[in-house]
Amino acid sequence: MNDRPLETPARRSPALGRDLIGLAAIIVAAGLGYLIFPDNLALLTRIIGIALLVLSLDLVTGYGGIATLGQAALFGSGAYAAGIASAHFGITNPLLMTLCGIAGGMFAGLICGFIILRAHGLPQLVLSIALIYLFHEVANKASGWTGGSDGLSGISTDALFGVFEFDLWGRTAYFFGVGLLLMVMVLLRLLVRSPFGMLCRGIKEDPIRIAAMGASPKVALIKMYVISGAVAGVGGALNAISTQVVGLDSLSFTQSAEALVMLVLGGTGSLFGALVGTVVFMLFEDYVSAANPFHWLTMVGALLILVVLFAPKGIYGTAAAYLSRRKEVR
Amino acid sequence: DTIKVGVVGPFSGPFALQGKNFKAGIDAYIATHGDKIGDDTIEIVYRDLPAADPAQSKALAQELVVKEGVQYLAGFYFTPDAMAVTPILKQANTPLVIMNAATSAIVTKSPLVVRTSFTTWQTSTPIAKVAHDAGVEKVISVVSDYGPGVDAENAFKAGFEKEGGSVVEAIRMPLSTNDFSPIMQRIKDSGAQAVFAFLPSGPTTLGFVKAYNENGLKDAGIKFFAPGDLTQESDLPALGDAALGIQTTFHYAVSHDSPENKAFVEAASKAIGNPAELSFPSVGAYDGMHVIYKMIEATGGEQDAEKAVEAVKGLSWVSPRGPVTIDPESRHITQNIYLREVTKADDGTYYNKEIQTFEKQGDPGLAAAK
């Protein structure tokens, strides 16, 4: 009992240190990416956009315990919001477009959260599937606004801060993306450690128990969904800004399912897991599909199976568990 | 020098067959014409884009240009994917040779786009005349609810009304429809004498055609007209007897009777492995390669997109599908459209038998859009 005063700070600093190391790791990885793939920044930017989608999915699935195969609804809404702002309303400032994306994502998050939380487990999964198809259908029908199945084109973007053009080589888009990702990561680290983050983890494990403590799981999860929408919206907006088109695929079941696969691949319930999963999956896919455009799917399938067999908590999750065990032994 | 051509298409996933046809057409062209143009060697870099995904399409195109240093972009099965690439062409200084994507408007998005395939307007307009000539006055139109489907509906309607007929009802059904019985019921109830249908080539056409037979529409004498997507050669073995007698208009039939086509089919069959898989995207790709070769000749291997495109404007040649010209105005291909009927050959296989030719058809879609 005499170690009580020591307990608190001793618990805190490693977490903070880990956060800093994590952020440094992202910066280093971003730099390395730039050096290793200087002429494939478009891919890296795309990875960042999807990473934001996967992060947003992690918030609801990994931290909130909501099974969803419809997360692209938030991502696509962000993308369309940013795209429509530019193509139809002449809002071409990338920062403003990002804000539009965030708003779009949050709005979609509110709708989805409201509906999805009406069931649990498998039916919940199906609700999310139904939702993503509805979003898709709406976007398909509203072709005057969205361009329908031909995609929304005609998006133009001003230079960032009036100086950096979004050009063919994609440097601006890449650094813009890295900047957004870092900002989101910092905010999310704060969020998941906060009382609210802890509450959500509790809800994930046993919502009834949380309700018995006087908290409303539903309200908390809807909040989480809206936050998740903001994150996904950033990703969608980044996608719209950097590629200047938005297609129906950004609102598709396939996109949602892929995001889920990436998340589980990296490891749910940890922000770095989401990042690692996205990067590994997309780089792997890019590599094998370029190496053999015809039969690469088998390789991806094999990767997924191997991960389940040898890293059942996901790549990052398993590595982290291994490392912490090593530490304990020492 | 090595000149790289970046080809983007669906090489895996649900449309892998079409991507495979791209590759077959390209391989056939290289096999018959060699991989050298002057001192330059041509090299194809493939990138897979399994389904319509414009963002990914643009990223791939950027990568091809920046990293692989391709001088030409080609392929593109889906309209949105092609659309997504048009904004970067100028800065990349690369022409874009479209080997399939069939929406009229693509060529207007950039002066560096050339198309060697077809448009849905182009293939769907003549069938209106066919229908009318067959004595049909009232038609119901049934299309898949997406860009090309809507194009087909409009093209047919425009054509058919010009002939003096009327489209009594226009139905758009979701792309993912599996069971077409209720649609057939609608067709029956509409009182139309014939149905005009557009579905993208692939699995769903099977269900549609079977439902047409099984629900007794064929027996009731309701005629069936469609553009050739519905009876692409690779789907025919599955459709079997159900498809017999269906009339479609299209720019290419594998059975087309000409020495050019014989040579092409032979080369392409070898490239694709299984001749039964050969279908229309292969000829778009084959002619696309022809255009690219001409461009390379004209520029002497230098990267100059404008000059390259300039060089092929008005270019005419005899393609496996028949005589074709690149329209200097629109940079879209002017070609013959054929009326074909699904027929059983002596060896028990099915093929599209050409029975009528509409010569030198341009793209009515562009005009309609104006």
Place this chain on the structure above:
Amino acid sequence: MQTFFSIAVDAIAYGMVLFVISIGLSVTMGLMRVVNLAHGAFAMIGGYIASYASRDLGLGYGVAVLIAIVGTVLISIPIERLLYRRIYGAPELTQVLMTIGITFCIIGIANYIFGPTLKTIPLPAELQGSTNLGFRSIASHRIFAIVCGLLVAGGLWYCIEKTAFGVKLRAAVDNAAMAAALGVRTEIIYAVSFAVAVGLAAFGGILGAELLPVEPYYALRYMVTFLVVVSVGGAGSIPGALIACLVLGGIDTTGRYLMPEFGEFFFYLAVIAIICIFPKGFAGRVR
């Protein structure tokens, strides 16, 4: 009125085809608690084998069906031993990852072996053509599917609810460790159930091939449909799945008839409404 009957007939026929294809998934998901996204892949394998046996080997329909079911089960045995056994009881998302991986591999392999074209399974003469119901005609093979669906539903329901095997299976699913402690050999129970589910998948794949043609992408193309049907019914419940198939088939068919352009829209809206009213599906097993 005639239109109404006509739609009803279509709805029942379509619903029963869905039922036959998805019921195996209801067994794996509801009873074995494995989110088996590879269900469609096994249905597809069944379809390919049947197509190969009847088209290329020229065997009769019945024989081809039998060979296909047995063949699919044989193929599934090593997959079950090596892969599925590792994910029984694992978190659902891990199961999703594994079974999607398996699906990708099977798609790739099917594409490699059979090529990307459509494959059909020629029907015997008795099942070809249409049967006249008086007010309309209906494809004979659909009547066959309805009959098969009812037989499968009855047989499965009996096995699960009334036999010792069914009780042991449900016990093993509820709490594998406890069931083992009572002497239930859970691996054997699981292997047998898995084989049954795969056999049903193959059978459904063959029976439904007229509607959902066999091609490599089959495994993913219809995944969502199967998933929706099973969950709306309540995973693990045979009557639930039957009701779900008929209701969803009905909604789909009616929507497609009345306003095809919004068919998809209303279908998914209906799914949302149903789940909001029955959050566990029509007959979800209480957990």
Place this chain on the structure above:
Amino acid sequence: MPATPLDVENLSAGYGPTRVLEDISFSLPAGGRLALLGRNGMGKTTLLATLAGQTRRYDGRIRLGDVDVTPLSSAYRARQGLGYVPQARCVFPTLTVEENLFVGLKDRPKTDLQQAYDMFPRLFERRRNLGSQLSGGEQQMLTTARSILGRPSVLLLDEPLEGLAPVICDELMAAFSQLASTGDMTIVLVEQRIQSALDFADQVVVLERGRVAWSGTPKQLTADHDTVERLLGVGGLH
């Protein structure tokens, strides 16, 4: 000489990498009644679970009668005559009471179910209810009855009295004594109410941090105030 029904030698076990049990040995004669005592978290549950084959064993041997069951899985140990009533009430929630009992029957005829109903009439009243709809005590009755139906030669009971009304406790302990006294069943009992456990047992093992800290007869333990105080944290027994 007939082999002892349960013989444990140098057993070490735990969960994953966490070792909980170290070097545990004891053996029981036919009809033996062992009370396994120890404070919270000392490894009683872990020991029973290890005997039942549900944890990771590092070392040691377990024999059931003449059979070395060490390499056997849980199901095969059960088929060798081991019964296990775990601490967390493990009813099958989606099965009815009757079906729950049916699983415990192993392949015996259904008429044997009557034995369970005789023991707990309450279960007969509730036989069509789902396991998840039972009250806490009813679940406890069901778990116990289910194991006894399998006629195990060795029965491991982890706090079987938890949540049962005092009357039922009396009846149940009497029933256990009865089963053991015929010599067909050997019982290992973990129980928090030390007095009940000692009244029942003829042999006691006390665990302390995963090791056997004391063993002897109930009488010896009652006399040994120091041990009782130190290992069980209870101030004196009578």
Place this chain on the structure above:
Amino acid sequence: MTPVFEVNGLKKAFSGLAVTNDVSLSMASGDRVALIGPNGAGKTTFVNLVTGHLRPDAGDVRLNGEVVTGINATGRVRRGLGRSFQVTRLFQDMTPAEHVGIAILQRDGRSGRMFGNFLSMPDVMEEATGLLSGLGLLDLMHRKVSEIAYGQQRLLEIAMALALRPKVLLLDEPAAGVPQSDTGRIERALADLPADLAVLMIEHDMDLVFRFAKRVIVLAAGTIIFDGLPSEVTKDARVREAYLGSYADASHAA
């Protein structure tokens, strides 16, 4: 003075089986009541009806005079109704510190804060450590719940209920599975409860019941058959037969 807690004519039947049959009772602040009764008598069901986890067929529940029958479980907790669960319901992946932390923050309306870490909030940590050490869980404070023994989990259940500082506390078998050596801790924790808190405890451990309760209510087949002083309950013939058995003979009751 209005009772802090009152139920009137509460009824509940599950598919025809009447489990709660017209139960009425009231408690004043500071009451220490034990609810006992045979297995399946309907005690847990009663608690669930009171907390709002089940909807009664008839009757109403009042907290501080306010009818809360139409308010959901969460709302009732906010109005000062706390409970523990008969079968532990804990968050397997979280530590005891976090369990108690959430409860404290929730009570103070701070659980929605999206920044800061409770481990660095001195007031929360102090209260949490205090609570946990009182129940002997200090050493395990930062271990995952999945790794701690069952009896300790029961203690944590109680810690969480206490952290909410309810006005009325319903404890469903708090000592089940807790070894004798540790029931002392529970007793002490109960004894330390604020004097104005009304406590209703369900328990089958009669020693604990008689040491704790100032009033005993016996429920059998959904009906209250006894409500009175502990010293009298052992004398009631019906209770002895239906419930106490030999315990009454041993007359442990003081």
